[in-house]
Amino acid sequence: MAEQAGDPLFQSHDPIFDRKELLHVGHVPDEDRIVGRDDEIQSVAAEVGAITRGDPPNNVMIYGKTGTGKSLISRHVATRAQTAARSNDIDCGVLYIDCSEANTETRATRQLALSLKDQTGYQENIPLRGVGTMEYYQHIWGILENFFDAIIVILDEIDKLDNSNILMQLSRAREAQKTDAYIGVIGISNKVKYRETLDERIDSSFGHRELFFHPYDASQLREIMRNREDAFQPEVLEDGTIELCAALAAKKHGDARKAIEILKEAGELARRTGSETVSESHIQQAQEVAEINRIEELTSGATVHAKLALYALASRIITGDRETHKTREIYERYVGICNMVTTDPITENGLYRQLKEQAFLGVIESEKTGGGRSQGSYLLHRLVTDPKHIIKAVRRDDSLEELPAYDQLADTGAADNRDADLSSFS
Ligand SMILES: Nc1ncnc2c1ncn2[C@@H]1O[C@H](COP(=O)(O)OP(=O)(O)OP(=O)(O)O)[C@@H](O)[C@H]1O
Ligand SMILES: [Mg+2]
Structure with a gap:
């Protein structure tokens, strides 16, 4: 061992990092490293906090874009609530379910039952397969009955669940006399659109507050x-x-x-x-x-046509002198690019729909412009990021790597012939 430490092949001292783990993606920062979310912490605590006093909590849905601290703050508040409850002699459990993995009711209830068992001395065997949702619910109610006064269930990425029955079951459990324990649900989603579908999916038993975390x-x-x-x-x-x-x-x-x-x-x-x-x-x-x-x-989930459309817009911006382009202009360039990669182009209308999708992803912005009396209105599209990055990202797709790189496009643009010069494109 000692010899290895002295092997010059391996530096014994990292000249740049001291505690690199603090920067790892999966790293969950300590309490004292959470900053800038005091109001949000207060708000979540206000919804679930009644549990710490032996009273019924509110359910809450947290919405916000990716990386705004939703998962972190939820876990943080739930753990603090658990500690506070315990100091009041209330047995409170905290369960965290990542619904992007446990994306069906069976998977979610199984995980809930297994995590509850893990936290207690529950003796009964919980089968991993071959049983249905009902049996998992039975275990859940059984464990609650014997071991808990209250639980906080965090359903992260809740939009990935194929149905919302679990929300109903958890929020009606007391009323339906399945358990006496109080259950507080924190649902989390980075799809604000999920909110519209949620109202249709659930009934009033999942009475809940909503919180929005901003970037x-x-x-x-x-x-x-x-x-x-x-x-x-x-x-x-x-x-x-x-x-x-x-x-x-x-x-x-x-x-x-x-x-x-x-x-x-x-x-x-x-x-x-x-x-x-x-x-x-x-x-x-x-x-x-x-x-x-x-x-x-x-763009990873986007079709090859959407990627080619993005590439077409980026290449027009690089080789032309404008930031915004009409759907028609992008389409013309797109058709030329399809020829280069021997792909059959889709229709202009189809491409228009793809562009709208990209606008939704936040990669482009589209704006309606009045084109004068004879022309009617039309859409102008712009990229929200540097076109260079789009070119690089699109070319990372194995089937599109033969497309010209940024430097090649930029050289063509500099030749001052601009669009006309790109005979290979359109
Ligand atoms: N207020 C904060 N203080 C310190 N670190 C933070 C804070 N918010 C976020 N982070 C860091 O960023 C990471 C991402 O935050 P978090 O997982 O809570 O985002 P999210 O809103 O759940 O995103 P997603 O929608 O992608 O799941 C955390 O693990 C943490 O390292
Ligand atoms: Mg998250």
Whole structure:
């Protein structure tokens, strides 16, 4: 062992990071590192807090974009409520279910039953398969009966559940005399649209409050990152790096997870290039990589036509002199690109629908413009991000990597022949 530590092949000391784990994606920060969400913590506590006094809690739905602290704050408040309840001699359980994995009622109830069993001395065997939802509910009520005065159930990514029966069962359990325990449900979704469908899916028994978590602003992101500065060795972060990282992330999305990832990526970049410090330029480069990853994620479920449409719009912006383009203009370029990758183009109307979908994903913005009396109105589309990132993200699709890279497009654009010069495109 001792010899290994001295092997020059492996540096014994990381020159950049001291506690890198603070920047890992799955890392859950300690209580004292949670910042900028005091109001939200208060609001969630106000809904479920009655449990700590032996009173019935409210159910609550939390909505907000990705990386706004919904999962973190929910778990944080639930755990604190549990501790506070215990100090009042109330047995309160906290159950966390990720509905993106447990996405059916059977899976969700099974996980609920198993986690409840884990937290108690429940003796009965809970089968992993071969039984239905009803049997899992029986176990749940049985465990509640014997071990708990109250539970808080967090249903994260609740929009992934194929039906909302579990919400009804949990909220009606007392009324239906399945259990005497109080049950507080915290539902979480980053799809605000889910809200509309939820009302149709559930009845009044799931009476619930709604909370909205907003994207972080630059000063909150700064605070979140400052609180993890000790991930780095002393003096490694140059002045202004955290401020720059926060400003860029706030401008793009206000997502804390992404901001932290950029900081980590900047550190890795510094280390790879043998730099002793992390500079603003490392942050800039890391932000580019992160932005391309983000677009790749956003478009990962999109069709190849949507990707080609995005590529068409980006390439027009790069080779032309305008930021906004009509559907028709994008379509013409798109058809040319389809020829290059030997794909049959879809209709203009089909493409228009794809563009609307991208607008929904937040990759492009579309605006209706009056085209004068004879022309009628038409849509103008723009990218919300640097076209360079779109080109890179689209080319990461294996079937599209032969498309011209950004540099090739930029050279063509500089040749001043602009659109006409792209004979290979349209
Ligand atoms: N207020 C905060 N203070 C410190 N760190 C935070 C804060 N908010 C978020 N983070 C960091 O960002 C990560 C992402 O937050 P969280 O998982 O709560 O986001 P989310 O809103 O649930 O996103 P998604 O919709 O993608 O699930 C957390 O694990 C944590 O590291
Ligand atoms: Mg979450």
